[in-house]
Amino acid sequence: MGATPTPQGVNFALAAPTAESVELCLFDSTGQNEQQRLRLPACTDGIWHGLLPSGREGLVYGYRVHGPWAPHEGHRFNPAKLLLDPYAKEIVGRYNGSDLFLGHDPANPDQRDTRDNGTVALKGRVTTASRSDATPPGHARIAATDRVLYELHVRGQTRLHPGVPAALRGTYAGLAEPAVLDHLQRLGVTTLSLMPVQHRADEQRLLAMNLSNYWGYNTIGWFAPEARYWSGRPGTTPASEFRAMADAVHARGMELVIDVVYNHSAESDEAGPTLSMRGIDNALYYHLREDDRALYENWTGTGNCLNLREPRVLQLVMDSLRFWACEMGVDGFRFDLAPVLGRDAKTGFDARAPFFAAIAQDPVLSRTLLIAEPWDIGPGGYRLGEFPSGWLEWNDRYRDTQRGFWLRQGRDDASGLGDFAHRFTASSTQFAHHGRAPTASVNFITAHDGFTLRDLVSYEERHNLANGENNRDGHGHNLSNNCGVEGPSDDAGVLAKRSRLQRALLAVLLLSQGTPMLLAGDELGHSQQGNNNAYCQDNETTWLAWIGASDPASDMARTSDFVARLSALRREAPVLRSTRWWPADPPEGAPAIRWLRPDGQPMTPHDWHAGTALAILFDNNESAESKDAGAWLVLVNAGAETVNFTLPPGNWRHRFSTDPGHDHDASPQALGDAVEVSCSSIRIART
Known part of the structure; x- marks a missing residue:
């Protein structure tokens, strides 16, 4: 599938079984000027394909796919719109939110939009991504008892880091710098969990407000590293720089996990843009509503859901996962809104769905670290503890119980000793079945979604006005405690209480049974000024401030030292990180x-x-x-x-x-x- 260089040229293959014909469109190196259109000559089992003898690495291309325009029957073919190859390993251009990307007429959604968008459309670049020196996945695996996860954002981690060369800050190369990895190793981190690094397209609404989807949960290229995190250094590409970063992580004996989004695409709902799969074969790639196939199932809250019940869509996901594991050096994956991957409209979630079966039998992927976000917004979407053996799951009940126990005493929503003990010992109700170990519970106090640790003890209410949604977005019930003052304070008593609570929460996290996960910046006292949904804030709100980290007398350094000593204690005490359930x-x-x-x-x-x-x-x-x-x-x-x-x-x-x-x-x-x-x-x- 995709564009594959061979000694005979480049072979192109695209899954579009309902299409009537497919044109391969070739562009100059800038992607601005279309130079040639060639019909793919063959269709085998729904795969349109053809060999281009003159094709070489570096060729820029896209597709125009012909077929019926019948939205209410699920068909949205429009050859006026150039389409991105879902298998593209490098992407040229960036979606700018223009209505020129719409497959439908903005004034009449039941009609095609006939304007050509070839000049501005996203395109693929032919690359040879394979590496002969790739170490088999799993080579950097950490024993389950020893694993300490650290969730970070590639850009935010180093954008303000004084120990990283200015040209590399906020990039894959910056994350590989010794000053960054030294800090993480000193903390006791074993496993870096990167927020999405696959190519994304920002929502039109955000672009209109001069914002972006900073978190990156809006994927449109499942094989292409996000170019915004590439340094642009001569002789490198986004892929080669990512691989070098993975090698640097592995050289430290650490693991690399990436957050992946296979539950939906950036094409959004029926009013969204036609960037790739919607125009390739809409009825194949997406879950459509039974009552009106012009509409999409929306178990994600983002407008659409990929249909992994379709073998070709499942193949796309499996090929993407193997690419990142085998070619890019990734040791594992955290699956966003993971119940969607095992859903259909009739039966709901099934832990034995084709996706989970495919992972379990795969000789490569079954050996990677698999972490589920075990909820979505569909019917019966909360599935904590229901994923297959071998999977880890984010445990939000651990989060809420610890917050309620340490921060809400004396209030109606406080957690009691019984709840505390149950979560402290890895939530056996959810995980002690089918041979699963306590380490299946990924324990966390904070994550990218919600307050930082410092904000958790500094704010009672969310402060999200900067997101442009009138403070309606984000969680309304955070189980936080501002210690008597909303926001920053220079009151010594307030600061002492906040420090004490943060230390208690960090300690209980690293002492609990299960797999602990730290949020990047919590060891530095990072604040988002009370924004508990900073998904669109690519600025100092989310960039970690490192000023003072090297001063041993600073609060930042003292907290980092505190975490490092906790991690050392955890390593010293195997009983605190057991893989067995205590009877x-x-x-x-x-x-x-x-x-x-x-x-x-x-x-x-x-x-x-x-x-x-x-x-x-x-x-x-x-x-x-x-x-x-x-x-x-x-x-x-x-x-x-x-x-x-x-x-x-x-x-x-x-x-x-x-x-x-x-x-x-x-x-x-x-x-x-x-x-x-x-x-x-x-x-x-x-x-």
């Missing part, structure tokens, strides 16, 4: 997790519904020769007052505290029979 009623002498009240007595059913403090005893009961011998104790106090804990029998030594100045001891001090834990704090001890 609820362990046999005598077996490894166990025990829940204790502050007075040292076992929790009773009543205790789970009252109070804000408890002790968690990881009683490993291993032999003295084991490096994991001994027990670990996690003391938790989410209340507003200091709590005195009676310690279980044993020679306990202090290992960590979220209290400022007590998070690290060169030689762990011995503890007595009791210890105090300050308000909104966690303390760790071991024997």
Whole structure:
């Protein structure tokens, strides 16, 4: 499929079974001037194809596809509109929001628009993307118990980084710079999770406001790296620079995961542009409404849904995934709105849908890291815990429970000790089935979608006016706590409380069972000024501010050091990152997790519904020769007052505290029979 260079020329192949004919259109190197049109001579099993003997790498091309115009029957063929090859590995041009891209007449949507858009349309460039030195995917895989995810945006991560050369800031090359990777390794990050890097098209509405889809969840090129993150250095291409960045990540022994969007395309709903698949074979590529096939199913909230029940569409997705794994050096994928990938209009979501079956049997993709965002907005769209064995899932219930426990005490929406304990031990209700491990739960406090950690303790309300939607967008219920002042404050008491809460949340994230995910910038105290939906803010709102990161006395540096020490503690304590489920009623002498009240007595059913403090005893009961011998104790106090804990029998030594100045001891001090834990704090001890 796509444009494939061979010794005999370039072979072109396009899936369009309903089309009547397909024209290959060749352009000059700028993509501005059409030079030739050639009909693809053959159609085999719905694939239009032909060999161009004179074709070479670097050739710029697009398609014009002929067929019926019958929107209410699902057909939107319009040869006046030049179409992008879905398999294009490099894309020329950028969608500008002009109505010249519309396949329909703007004044009469039931009619074709006859204006030619060839000059401005998106086009593909023929490339030879294969690499003989590609290491098989999975070579940088991290043990499930050791994995620490870090969600970042390629541009935002380095756009303001003083340690990155100015010409490389905000690019793939900038992310590969030693100053950037040094910082991530020092934090204890094992796995970089990049927000979308496949070629996108910004929505017309955003373009009209001089904004862009900064997050990138509006893909139109599933094989082409987003050129906006390319440095443009001579001798490089977006693909070669991305591959070099992947190599730099792997050289550190780290993994690279990319966020992918196969649930919808940038062509939006029936009023949207005709950029590629809509004009190639609309009825093949999209889920259309049964009652009126001029309309699209919209389980994504973005206007359309790709139909992975169609074998050719599934092939497109599988080919794209294999390309990124085998050619681009990617170790795994985070799937946006993943239930859509296993949906159809009649049966809804099915964890045994063709997409999941195809992944499971694929010798390459089955070995990559697979992470689902387990919800969409369709009927029955919330599917946490229902993805196949081997998959990880973003656990938003962990997020909400921890926020409710640490930030909302005394309010109606506070989380109790029972909920806290359930999420702390990896949400067994959702994940302890079909052989799934605790690491299937991707635990997070913050992610790209929502408040940053600093804003979570600085704002009660969203402040999204800059997005141009009258502050209606974004979550309205954030389970946040502004600590008495909305927004920035120089009150010492407010700042101390905010710092204490941030440290507690970071600590519980890295101490919980499951796979932790940090949001880029939380270790730096990054703020988006209360914007909890900054998807269209390509500016200082989302770019990480690194000024002060190198000053050991700065709050930024202290928080980064705090995270690094937490990660080191997590590596030191295998019981805190176990791949086994702790039994609820362990046999005598077996490894166990025990829940204790502050007075040292076992929790009773009543205790789970009252109070804000408890002790968690990881009683490993291993032999003295084991490096994991001994027990670990996690003391938790989410209340507003200091709590005195009676310690279980044993020679306990202090290992960590979220209290400022007590998070690290060169030689762990011995503890007595009791210890105090300050308000909104966690303390760790071991024997």
